[in-house]
Amino acid sequence: MKTIKFLSILITFLLASCSAVRVNSDYDKKTDFSVYKSYAFHKTGIDKVEISDLDKKRILRSIDEVMTAKGFTKSETPDLLINITTKAEKNINVNQFNANYGYGWGFGWNPYWGTNYTVNTNTEGTLTIDLIDSNKRELIWQGEGVGYLTKNTDKKDENIKCFITSILAQYPPIKK
Template sequence: MKTIKLLPLLLLYLVVSCGSVHVNTDYDKAVDFTQYKTYAYYKTGIDKVEISDLDKKRILRSIDEAMLAKGFTKTDTPDLLININAKSEKNVNMNQFYAGYGYGWGFGWSPYWGGGTSLTTSTDGILTIDLIDAKKKELIWQGEGSGYLTKDTNEKDENIKEFVTKILAQYPPDVKK
């Protein structure tokens, strides 16, 4: 009976963990993040990112939404410059299995003895968002998100929005002085 009650929780965990974005951040502990109120994009850096222009637009649109929700203003004379970098990594997983005795696993005498190999591939994306002090031209905060990438055009907007939202949820850092 306990197994039946735990099954929905296990399924929820699997769905959340498979679709989640893992985030890491780093920042300059000497910086007062309350001084930053405006932002713009670091065009030179963004132009160098080797992803499609459509995906760049998706990322920048999601960053705009997140920054505006935090109370920032986009301007030509910013406090912060935002740069991005994106890359993907292909993962190949190989599973070997052996069937043996009877209908189970292992070795033994059986007409059903055999085995095989299965290969699965997936693509993980890594999105890095850099926040640069516009006056000093120094990196003050960096957030990196990694997770599963979808190739389905209908899901790309939500996938990219999830990456950006989870990364920028960590900004500004909770600096204790």
């Protein structure tokens, strides 16, 4: 019980620090989500994901942590199958600014008059988590997170945890 409380507090803290991940989800409104208690990974789907095996392990480990904190158990005969997909897109940002050194107002000396540019690149990643009813083989919930990726190995675990906790915070959905 203390472990579940600790993990809930940890997830809340991570969500507060993960505001840079933009999240949305969709679900089958006719589904009773209270019947799902166990899960397993959809191996054939996950094997098709074209990311490094190390990043796959990070993602699956984070999903395990969050699902366990939510009270789910990993099972050989699961209620839910979990699949993931990923996508990455490189963004290039060009900023233009005027460098107006000198006396100004067009009067007098100004050797640096002109326009300067800065170019920044970053990679934006999308992680999609699908929850599939294992008996019906139907998608019942889908969550997607979009945010910036890092190549810094020391920060990858934290970045992936942010994605996972932010996405799975919306499961189970609150029906309105």
